[in-house]
Amino acid sequence: MTDTPAIELVGVVKEFTSRGETVQAVRGVDLSIGEGEFFSLLGPSGCGKTTTMRMIAGFEEPTAGAVLLHGKDMVGVPPNRRDVNMVFQSYALFPHMSVAENVAFGLRRRRLAKPEITRRVGEMLEAVGLAGRERHRPAELSGGQQQRVALARALVNGPRALLLDEPLAALDLKLRQSMQVELKRIQREVGITFVFVTHDQGEALTLSDRIAVMNDGRVEQLGSPREVYERPGTRFVAGFIGTSNLLSGRVAERSGGHAVIVLGPEERIVVPAATAAGGELEVTVRPEKIDLGVERPPDGGSVLRGTVTEVIYQGTATHYNVRTSTGAGVVVFVQNTNDATDIAVRGDSVWLSWEPRHSYAIGA
Structure with a gap:
């Protein structure tokens, strides 16, 4: 990665007027996306992720803040003069054109020489695994x-x-999973920055170098898939x-570098030195x-x-869904082995346990 970010958002705000009221769709977002990075904007519907992307593309202008592409402020610059391209959920292919004609459309508008267009289209179709499909129409292809x-x-x-x-939302589950692998491969081969908008957590974890989790117009957390x-x-x-x-309680003691929430004579949650003794703690x-x-x-x-x-x-x-003695609901995933049978059935009393390193204090 170069020192200059491929894309940088500085204090970006986007407001819309709805029924006479001002609504903030994006609230002071700061982001720095590196050259060649696969970066995902992840969040539920209405969180501001698509609006943020549309401001990068130039289809929306920020109410406040700056959008920089390779160090240059793009506010006020139209989409066709920004060195980015966008792939929509609907694909937006020209149905009357062949595959090769669809891919060549932008090159023809730039009036490149025909041999150059043919070469570049061929190389790109090879890269995306569509060599030999040049003459097909979109209707003759799968999703x-x-x-x-x-x-x-x-x-x-x-x-x-x-x-x-x-871009994968319209595909069925198996094809979507296959395309995730292909998309990562293509990004690695072409080596350019990808910014990916999704509401699918598994998709973001699979594809991304880093993820910005958005909620209510703000970035709640930014980090690698493992970190978030x-x-x-x-x-x-x-x-x-x-x-x-999510479990909570008051820290009753500290022992061996751990904070301990005591829930009963035999029950406790042990957290790596996350807070001072006596503090209220929420643990995941x-x-x-x-x-x-x-x-x-x-x-x-923890027990x-x-x-x-x-x-x-x-x-x-x-x-397994378990109701603890404190009234909290806990979900447990147990891997099925070749000879696995149910450890317990509905109504059984059970014990839950995990290592201290797997307790994480929210906000620590």
Whole structure:
């Protein structure tokens, strides 16, 4: 990566007027996206992620703040004069044109020589795995193939950044998963900056070098997929990224570099030195980190007692819903092995345990 960010947002605000009232869709966003990075804007519908992308592309102008592309402020510069291209969810292919004609459209508008257009279109179709499909029309292609045409058309002009607005949303699950792998491969081969908008947490975790989790027009957390999953900065991020169990209590003691929440004579939550003794703490622990059994585990980590309220078989794993003695609901994922049988059934009393390092204090 170069020292100058590929894309930088500085104090970006976007306001809309609705029924006489001013609504802030984006509230003071600061972002720096590196050259060659696969960067995702992740969040629920209405969080401001698509509006943020449209401001980068130039389809919306910020109410306040600056949008810099490779160090140059682009506020007021029209989309066709910004060195970025955008791929939409609908693909927006020309139905009357062949695959090759769709991909060549931008090159023809730039009046490049025909041999150069033919060469670049061929190279790009090879890169997206569509060599041999040059003469097909979009209607003759699958959804995944149409998406590859849209990618090729956006990339053939050699933009310095590609913006993708939920491009996989219209595909079925298996094809979407396959295209995630292809998209990452293409990005790595062409080596340009990708900015990806999605509401799908698994998609963002699979594809991204870094993720900005957005909520209510703000960036709640910015980090690598592992950081936002393992160390969520807010309650919203903990709940939005994957499945998370949120537990709370008052720290009663400190021992061996750990803060300990005592919930009963035999129950406790142990957190790595997250706060001073006596503090109120909210802790998150991921379902796959928890062990479930009918016997009380040895001391040393977090231990809770509960009753199984639901058992859900999911193929690769079984999900156990447990109501703890404190009334909190906890979800546990247990990997299914070749000879696995249910550890417990609905109504059974069980013990939950996990290592101290798997407890994470929200906001720590």
